[in-house]
Amino acid sequence: MERVRERLNMNAIQVIPVNWYLLLSAVLFTIGVLGVLFRRNAIIIFMSVELMLNAVNLLLVAFSTYLSDSAGQVFVFFIMAVAAAEVAVGLAILMSVYRNTMSTDINILSKLKG
Amino acid sequence: MITQYIFYFLSFLAIMFGLMVVLSKNPIHSVLYLVLTFFAIAGHYVLLNAQFLAAVHIIVYAGAIMVLFLFVIMLLNLNKETEPHKNVWLKLSAAVAAGLLLVVMVGSLKNAEMIAATNTFDPSVGLIENLGKTLFGEFLLPFEVASLLLLGAMVGAVLLGKKSIK
Numbered sequence: 001m002e003r004v005r006e007r008l009n010m011n012a013i014q015v016i017p018v019n020w021y022l023l024l025s026a027v028l029f030t031i032g033v034l035g036v037l038f039r040r041n042a043i044i045i046f047m048s049v050e051l052m053l054n055a056v057n058l059l060l061v062a063f064s065t066y067l068s069d070s071a072g073q074v075f076v077f078f079i080m081a082v083a084a085a086e087v088a089v090g091l092a093i094l095m096s097v098y099r100n101t102m103s104t105d106i107n108i109l110s111k112l113k114g
Numbered sequence: 115m116i117t118q119y120i121f122y123f124l125s126f127l128a129i130m131f132g133l134m135v136v137l138s139k140n141p142i143h144s145v146l147y148l149v150l151t152f153f154a155i156a157g158h159y160v161l162l163n164a165q166f167l168a169a170v171h172i173i174v175y176a177g178a179i180m181v182l183f184l185f186v187i188m189l190l191n192l193n194k195e196t197e198p199h200k201n202v203w204l205k206l207s208a209a210v211a212a213g214l215l216l217v218v219m220v221g222s223l224k225n226a227e228m229i230a231a232t233n234t235f236d237p238s239v240g241l242i243e244n245l246g247k248t249l250f251g252e253f254l255l256p257f258e259v260a261s262l263l264l265l266g267a268m269v270g271a272v273l274l275g276k277k278s279i280k
Contacts, residue, residue, distance in 0.1 A: 014235070015117045019226060024125050026219040028132055030212050035136040037208035040198040043141055043187060047148050050179065051132055054155055057171075061240075065162045068236040070248040073167055077249065080174050081260045085267030087179050091186050092274035098190050105198040 021062035028055035042094055042104045046087065053083050120161060128154035141192045145183050149176050164240035 028051060035048025057076045064072025094104060101108045131154060134147040152175045159168035200208070238244060249257060 015115075016121050018228065019223070020121070020125075022223045022226065023220060024128070026223055027129055027216065030216040030219065031129070031132040031136060033215055034208065034212035037211055038136055038200070038205060040200055041141060041192070043183065043192070044136070044144055047135060047144060047183065050148065050175075051135065051151065054152065054175075058155055058158055061159055061162050061164050061167060065164065065239060068233050068239050070239050070244045071252065073164055073240060073245055074249050074253050076167060077170070077245075078253075078256060078260055080170065081264060084174060084179060085263050087182060088267050088271040089274065091182060092271040095186065095189075096274055103196075103198070104190065104192065107198070 018062060018066045021059060025055045025059040025062075028052075028058070040105050040107060042097070042106050043091075045106065046090055046094075050083060050087070053079060117161065120157075124154050124157045124161065127151075128158070139197055140194045141187050141197065142184070145180055145187060148183075149180050152176050152180070159240075162240070163237055166242045166245060167240060 032048045032050075032052030032055065035051065036045050039045060039048070057079055060072045060076050060079075064070060064076075097109070098104055128151055131147045131151040135144045135151060138144050138147060152171065156168045156171045156176075159165075159171060
C-alpha cells in the first residue's frame with residue numbers, strides 16, 4: 001500500500017494548473033453546443049449532449065482532485081446514472097418518432113405544434 | 115514534465131475527436147469518434163488519480179451507452195445518404211454562435227483567480243475506498259433516489275419501445 005501511495009504522488013494536478021482543465025472543459029462544452037446547433041439528426045444531438053455532460057464531469061473530477069475532496073467524484077457517478085437513464089428514454093422516444101415519421105430529422109418534430 | 119506532455123496529447127485527442135463527432139457525415143463514424151473521445155477523457159481521469167472513475171467511465175459510456183447508440187443507428191439503418199442537412203446559413207450562424215460562446219467562456223475563465231486548496235493534498239482521494247465511504251455515508255439518500263430514477267427510466271423505455279399500447 002505504501003508503494004502504491006508513493007507512486008500516486010506523481011499527480012497531474014500538482015504539475016498542471018487547474019485553469020487549463022477549465023479551458024479544456026470549456027472547449028469540450030462548446031463543441032457539444034456546436035453539435036446541438038449544427039446538426040439536424042436527433043441522434044447526433046443526443047451525442048452532443050453526452051459530450052457536454054462529459055465536459056462537466058471532467059471539470060468536477062479536476063476540482064475534486066485539486067481540493068482533495070471525494071464529493072466531486074461522487075457527483076460524477078450521479079451524472080453518469082442520470083445520463084444513462086436519459087439515453088435509454090431518449091432513444092426509446094426517438095424510436096417511436098422514427099416509427100411514425102420514418103426519419104430522425106428534428107425539423108419534422110415541428111409538426112407537433114399542431 | 116512528461117505529465118504535461120500527456121496532458122497536451124490527451125487534450126488534443128479529446129478536442130479533435132469531439133470535433134469529428136460533430137463534423138463527420140456518417141452517424142456511425144460519429145459514434146465511433148465519440149467512443150475515442152471518451153477514451154481520451156478516461157485518460158485524463160487516470161492522470162488526475164481517479165482510477166476507479168476512469169474504469170467506470172469506460173464501462174458505462176464506451177461499453178453501455180455507445181453500444182445503445184450503435185444499436186439504434188443500425189436498427190434505423192441511418193447512413194450518409196439519409197443524413198439530413200441544414201442549409202449553409204443556418205450552419206454558419208450555428209458556428210458563429212458556438213464560437214461566440216467559446217470566446218465568452220475563455221475570456222471569463224482565463225483570468226479566473228485560483229482558489230487555494232484548503233486541505234492538504236491527498237493522493238488516495240480517487241481510490242475506491244474513499245469514494246465508497248463518501249457514497250454510502252454522506253450521499254446515501256441521493257444514491258437510493260438514483261436507483262428509483264433508473265427504475266423509472268427502465269419502465270419508461272420499455273413502455274415507449276412497445277409497438278402499440280392497447
